[in-house]
Amino acid sequence: MTYIEFLQVHGSRMADGTVLTVVQFLLATVVAVVVAVLFGLMRLSRNPGVRGVATVYIEIFRGTSLLVQLFWIFFVLPLFGLNLDKFVAGFLAVGLNMGAYGAELVRGAIRAVPRGQWEAAVALNMTDRKRMWRVILPQALVIMLPPWGNLVIEILKGTALVALISVADLMFEVRQINIATFLSVQAFGTALIVYYVLARFLVTPFMRALERFMSRKIGRA
C-alpha cells in the first residue's frame, strides 16, 4: 500500500479528526485566555485572600500533570456529581491547565508596564479599574503576546491528550487506524505532519500578525 493509497482510504477520517482537534484547540484557547486574565489579575490583588486563591490554583494546575487533570475532570468529578461530556471535559482540562501558565504571563506583563504609566493614570484620577483596563492591560497585551505565541502552540499540542478520554480528535483517529492496520509509520507520521502544519503555518503566522497589529495600535511600528 503506497502512502497515497493510505491517504485515500483513511484521509477523510483523519480530516474529521483534524477538524475536532482544531475545535478543541480553539475552545481550550478561549478557556485559557479567560483563566489567565482572571487569575493573573487576582495574583496582583491587594487582598491576600484573592491572591491566595489564585496562587493555589496556579500551583495545582502547573504542578500536576495535564493528563492526570484530564482524568480527574472526566473520571473523578462524576463521583462528586459533576458529569461533563467528554468533549467539554477535553477542552476544559487543556484550557484550565494552560491558563495557569498564561496567568503568570499576564501577571509578568502587567508588572512590566512602566511605573510611570500607573502614575500618570493616578495623576488623571482614574479609578483602579479604569487604570487597569484603559491604560495597563492594553500595554501589557503587547508585552505578553510573544510568549503567548509559545503557549498557544502548547495548547494545540496539549489537545492530543483528549484522545485518551475518547474524544474523536486527530490523535484518536490515528490510533484507531493504527490498531486496525498496523501502518504505524503512515498513521503517526501523518499526525506528526498535521500538528506541525497547524502550529507552523496557522498558529504562528496568526500570532505574528496579532503582534504586528497590536504594535501598530500602540504606535510602535
Next chain:
Amino acid sequence: MTEDMSRYPLRLEGDDVPMVRFRNVTKRYGPLVVLNQLDLDVSTGEMVTIIGPSGSGKTTVLRMLMTLETIDSGVIYVDGEPLTHMERNGQLLPASSKHIRRIRSKIGMCFQHFNLFPHMTALGNCMEGLVQVLGLSRREAEERSMELLDMVGLAEKRDEHPSRLSGGQQQRVAIARALAMRPKVMLFDEVTSALDPEVISEVTNVIRRLVGAHDLTMLMVTHQMGFAKEISDRVCFFFNGAVEEQGTPAKLFENPERERTRQFLNAVLDAN
C-alpha cells in the same frame, strides 16, 4: 507609633487659606528620612519652585501631593481640606480611596519622562481623563482637548502617537493632558530634565504662559535655575528633607543667607 491627630485642624478656614499646606509631614523609606517634619504653604495662584541637591526630598514633595507616595506623619491640606486624612466624628482619620479621589481631582501633574499613554494619540491622551474620569461626552472632551493642544502649539499633531513625537512635543501634550482636567494645582516634576537642550524652551514657554494667563497654583521642581529665577514667585531650597531657605528669586539667588544654599548655587552655576 500613632500620631496624635487632634493638634491638626479638621479643615482650614479664614481669609487666607493656602491652596496647599504641608504640616509636619515626614516621609521615611525604612531608616532613611526623606522629608523631616516639613511645613510648607503655597498660596492660591502662587508659583513656587523647589530646588536642591538630589536626595533632598524635593520630588517627594510633589509625589506626596499627587498621592503617589503615602506620608508617615503630619497632614497635607489642599484647598482647605485634608488630602491625606478625612474627618470622621470630629477626628482626622487616614483618608479612604474615595476621599483621596475627590481631593485629588484638584491636582494635576507632569512628569520628567512625560508618561504619555503610548497606545493613544495626542488627542486620545488629552481626552482620556475627560471621558473616563470626568464623564464628559466625546464631543465636549475633543473640543476641550483641541483647545489645549492648540495652546501648546500641537493642534496639527492631534492624531500622532507619542512615539512619533519629539520629547519636547510629548511634554507639551502631557501638559495639555493635565490642564484639560482643570486642576487648581499643577505639579511639574523636572519636566525639562529629560529633554535635549534645544527643545527645553518649547516647554518652558508653555509654562511661562500659564503663569501669566491662569489663576493656577503651581509647584515646580527644576534644575533650570535661570527659568526658576525668572518665573517663580518664591523659591524653596531643600536640603536633607527640609526647607533650608526660601524667599523671592531675587533674594534667594542673589543674596542667599545660608551657607548650604550658597554652596549649592555655586556648584550649579559652575556646572553651567
